[in-house]
Amino acid sequence: MNTTYSNDAISSWTSDQLLNLGVPEQAATYINLLVLITATALVVYLVDFLARKIFVGTAHKFAAKSSTRLVEYMARNRVVVYLARIAPLVVVVQAIPIVFADFPTWVPALNKFTDIYLILLWMWVARAVLRTCKDFLKTTETFKEKPVDSFLQVITIFLYFIAGLLIFSTLTGKDAWTFITAMGAASAILMLIFKDTIMGFVASIQVSSNDMVRIGDWVTMDKYGADGAVTEINLTTVKVQNFDKTITTIPTYYLISDSFKNWRGMQASGGRxxxxxxxxxxxxxxxxxxxxxxxxxxxxxxxxxxxxxxxxxxxxxxxxxxxxxxxxxxxxxxxxxxxxxxxxxxxxxxxxxxxxxxxxxxxxxxxxxxxxxxxxxxxxxxxxxxxxxxxxxxxxxxxxxxxxxxxxxxxxxxxxDVRSLHFNMTGTPGVRYPMAETMQN
Incomplete structure (x- = not known):
């Protein structure tokens, strides 16, 4: 009861003062809303500034003391920045009932928007963590030459799918399984739309498990004009930088369906x-x-x-x-x-x-x-x-x-050779062309 009373006092303080000054009730209500929004915006900005300072500063200190570069990669991929945004979001969630106390019908819609933003925020955090993992794994000997991008892209797609389900459930108020059931009927269409992605994912797994191609391998694929070093392997394409510095993009699936030459064995042997x-x-x-x-x-x-x-x-x-x-x-x-x-x-x-x-x-x-x-x-x-x-x-x-x-x-x-043969046979240097002489005569 005390909390409710204090929230009501905060939300109506400005309008009460305006009413005492003789301002009409409707005008006082809207002025009060504008003041509360402005005050909330200032508080949110201050909290966001302090949270970023604390989180980012702490991350840099850990990075300086840590023997690995994991924390550095987290800061570079904005993991810390996205986490810091949770604090101002909490302020907004707490402030909505107070700011819009005179407009109670707006509160549910605004709460849905904050819920959607929270889902997206966690999605951004997860994506930044995946990028951090990718950068870190590429510095290790085990995963240095593996197609890490392909697997992380699959995980990212799955996360986007989960985020979409949660947003759908938030907007409609229905259970996420309802949406999944509806998608089951359209699975054939989805399979057709994501055919290249699915084929690329399967190809990436086969390429990785069979160790067919690594980053840095010299490959030759005449059908696509590829003759150079592999610079990137992702879910759908393999990029090859040719020796003339041009870039050839090959669908990942074609590394399995078509033939190509990998010169890694020659490079490893030390002899060509x-x-x-x-x-x-x-x-x-x-x-x-x-x-x-x-x-x-x-x-x-x-x-x-x-x-x-x-x-x-x-x-x-x-x-x-x-x-x-x-x-x-x-x-x-x-x-x-x-x-x-x-x-x-x-x-x-x-x-x-x-x-x-x-x-x-x-x-x-x-x-x-x-x-x-x-x-x-x-x-x-x-x-x-x-x-x-x-x-x-x-x-x-x-x-x-x-x-x-x-x-x-x-x-x-x-x-x-022809002139020498003619000279040996006739003793006359040069080659005679009877047809040309006939035409001249």
């Missing part, structure tokens, strides 16, 4: 594969004479191999009484075989090759463009620029070394 061929002109392949073998023995990388191999071949031919007046008889070395052994020795001593990974030089099936001698090995650097430099250095050397083995690299005829 080199798989390239030198195409030898088949007509330049032949047997080597003893004089040519002696000449090639001056090449340091081949000296021990040729001595050992030649002794083995000579012993075999002698034991089997092979007539070596023709090189085709018995066993003989070929220029392409010796060149292949030279490549093998060269890549094994090259400073840019990975010595702990496979190194192979093999002869592939001859084609219309010559016989491929394929190099299959790994560079000891995964840095793109360094890798290209290592590969270019190896093939620069090999293309220049081909001539020492009296071999030719196959290439399509060029204009110089």
């Amino acid at each position: 594969r080199i798989k390239r061929s030198v195409y030898i002109k088949i007509s330049s392949i032949r047997y080597l004479s003893a004089e040519e073998i002696t000449k090639l023995s001056k090449i340091q990388l081949l000296k021990s191999y040729l001595e050992e191999r030649q002794n083995e071949i000579s012993r075999f031919n002698k034991e089997n009484e092979i007539d070596k007046s023709l090189l085709i008889n018995g066993r003989s070395l070929t220029n392409v075989g010796v060149f292949r052994k030279y490549i093998d020795a060269y890549i094994k001593q090259h400073p840019g090759t990975h010595k702990d990974m496979i190194m192979m030089v093999r002869q592939l099936e001859p084609t219309t463009t010559g016989m491929p001698i394929e190099l299959y090995l790994f560079a000891n650097s995964i840095v793109w620029v360094e890798y290209e430099g290592i590969m270019a250095d190896i093939f620069d050397h090999l293309l220049a070394a081909v001539k020492y083995f009296d071999l030719e690299v196959f290439e399509m005829p060029a204009a110089d």
Whole structure:
């Protein structure tokens, strides 16, 4: 009774004074309402200011003393600010019956608005806490490369759904289950509307559980023009920053439904594969004479191999009484075989090759463009620029070394080849074009 009496005294004090001064009753009532609203607004502003000062100041002190950055992330994501807003809201809730004592029909509607604001406020607090968790988890080794955004987005959507139910219940005065029952009838429509979200959520779970993609992975997806590092994985999309600094956005679901290449294994191994061929002109392949073998023995990388191999071949031919007046008889070395052994020795001593990974030089099936001698090995650097430099250095050397083995690299005829052929046949430099001469005549 005392509290009610004091509230009535506060709410009617201004109107009583105005009535004593002869102000009409209706005017005194509205002036009293305006004064009370103004006073409440000033009190709310003061409480909000003090609450933010106390909460934010305390948070900064904890952040300075804490060994983790969790409190710092809470302050950055405004968790403390949203919590501080509860204090002025309490003041407003307590003030409504006093301020609107002369307008009792307004009180229920205003109470509903404060209830809705409280629901939204708690929603903002929860969302800020989720953002804080995301920022904090991304600093840990366990979740640093995981698609945390996807899971938090699902939780946020669920929170929005709960908030919507509570607001609906507050406005209509009906139980939230009534709204849920009504939604059951429209579930098919909702499934259609949120199809991409649902598919993205399922894809995010599969991508995370199977460890298919992490933040920072180099992925290639030719279908969507993606070739670069993954910068973000969320509920519906995966963002890839290409090497030309453009951004490609790929639906998360397509990481499961389509194929893509993840270069993480290469990056983790410390070596990047080199798989390239030198195409030898088949007509330049032949047997080597003893004089040519002696000449090639001056090449340091081949000296021990040729001595050992030649002794083995000579012993075999002698034991089997092979007539070596023709090189085709018995066993003989070929220029392409010796060149292949030279490549093998060269890549094994090259400073840019990975010595702990496979190194192979093999002869592939001859084609219309010559016989491929394929190099299959790994560079000891995964840095793109360094890798290209290592590969270019190896093939620069090999293309220049081909001539020492009296071999030719196959290439399509060029204009110089045609002019040289014409000169050899006619003795006249240049190329003649009979059709052009006929047209001129």
